Amino acid sequence: MSALLVIGGLTRRFGGLVAVRDVAMEVEAGSVHGLIGPNGAGKTTLLNLISGHIPSSSGRIGFAGGDITRWSVDRRARAGIRRTFQNLKLFRDMTVLENVMVGMHGETHCEIWRALLRTRTQQAEEAAIAERAREALDFVGLLSLADTRADDLPYGSQRLVEIARATVARPKLLLLDEPAAGLNGVESRRLVDLIRAIRSGGTTILLVEHHMDVVMPSCDRITVLNYGQRLANGTPAEIRAHPEVIKAYLGGGLKRRETRTPKQKAELLHAAS
Known part of the structure; x- marks a missing residue:
C-alpha cells in the first residue's frame, strides 16, 4: 500500500497554548488508522486540521500526492475528504x-x-x-x-x-471523530462491522476513538497522541504493549488532568494488558 495522507511537522497554536506540536503521521490507502490518546491530547484538533476546519500554524498536509495544507474545507471535501463530528451535527x-x-x-x-x-x-x-x-x-x-x-x-x-x-459521496478519506460515543455494547460491535464494510468499499478511514473495543479490532495501525505530540505509532499489538502508552493511559504524568470515567479506565487497562 502507499500513503494516502502524509502529515509532516504539523503544529497548531492557540495563543500560548500548543494543541498539536510537530506531529508526523502517514495513513496508508485502504487502511483503518486509529488515533488515540488521553482527553486533551489534541486528537480532534488534528482532525480539524486535516479537514481544513482550522488552519495549521506550521507543517504540511499531503493528500493523494498533493499538498493541501492551504486548501479550504470545501475544496478538501470535493477532493474526497469527509468527516463526522464528536458532537452530532444533524439538521x-x-x-x-x-x-x-x-x-x-x-x-x-x-x-x-x-x-x-x-x-x-x-x-x-x-x-x-x-x-x-x-x-x-x-x-x-x-x-x-x-x-x-x-x-x-x-x-x-x-x-x-x-x-x-x-x-454518501464515496470519499477517499473518512475522518471519524468518536463514532462510538454514547453507544452501548451491541451498537459498538455493529460499528466495528460497519467500519470494516466502509473500508472494504474502498474508503480509507482515520478513526479517533476512546473505546478500545472498537479501536483494536478495527484498526490496521494506531497513532497515539499525548499533550499534542506523537507518543507512539504501530500495530494494535505493538500499541497494546508499548510502555509509554501504558504509562500515559494508566496515570503516570497525567494524573493532574485526569478526566476519564471509571468505565473508560477499565477499557484502557484491558487494552494495555
Missing part, C-alpha cells in the same frame, strides 16, 4: 433522508436558477442524489427510517445517519 427538523442528501451538496452541478425554476435537469439531479442517499441509508441499516425526522431517532441511530451522510 434535527429535517428527515433522515434529507440529512443524508446534504452530504451530496458538493457534487451538484445545476445552477440556482434551475433549482428555482425546477427544471427537468435539476429534478433529475435531485432524484439521483435522493437515490444515492437511500443507498447510503440502506448500507447503515436505516433505509426504513428515511422519512423519519432526525430528532426523533435514538442516539445510536443518529450516529449512523451522520456516518451515512459522510459516506
Whole structure:
C-alpha cells in the first residue's frame, strides 16, 4: 500500500497554548488508522486540521500526492475528504433522508436558477442524489427510517445517519471523530462491522476513538497522541504493549488532568494488558 495522507511537522497554536506540536503521521490507502490518546491530547484538533476546519500554524498536509495544507474545507471535501463530528451535527427538523442528501451538496452541478425554476435537469439531479442517499441509508441499516425526522431517532441511530451522510459521496478519506460515543455494547460491535464494510468499499478511514473495543479490532495501525505530540505509532499489538502508552493511559504524568470515567479506565487497562 502507499500513503494516502502524509502529515509532516504539523503544529497548531492557540495563543500560548500548543494543541498539536510537530506531529508526523502517514495513513496508508485502504487502511483503518486509529488515533488515540488521553482527553486533551489534541486528537480532534488534528482532525480539524486535516479537514481544513482550522488552519495549521506550521507543517504540511499531503493528500493523494498533493499538498493541501492551504486548501479550504470545501475544496478538501470535493477532493474526497469527509468527516463526522464528536458532537452530532444533524439538521434535527429535517428527515433522515434529507440529512443524508446534504452530504451530496458538493457534487451538484445545476445552477440556482434551475433549482428555482425546477427544471427537468435539476429534478433529475435531485432524484439521483435522493437515490444515492437511500443507498447510503440502506448500507447503515436505516433505509426504513428515511422519512423519519432526525430528532426523533435514538442516539445510536443518529450516529449512523451522520456516518451515512459522510459516506454518501464515496470519499477517499473518512475522518471519524468518536463514532462510538454514547453507544452501548451491541451498537459498538455493529460499528466495528460497519467500519470494516466502509473500508472494504474502498474508503480509507482515520478513526479517533476512546473505546478500545472498537479501536483494536478495527484498526490496521494506531497513532497515539499525548499533550499534542506523537507518543507512539504501530500495530494494535505493538500499541497494546508499548510502555509509554501504558504509562500515559494508566496515570503516570497525567494524573493532574485526569478526566476519564471509571468505565473508560477499565477499557484502557484491558487494552494495555
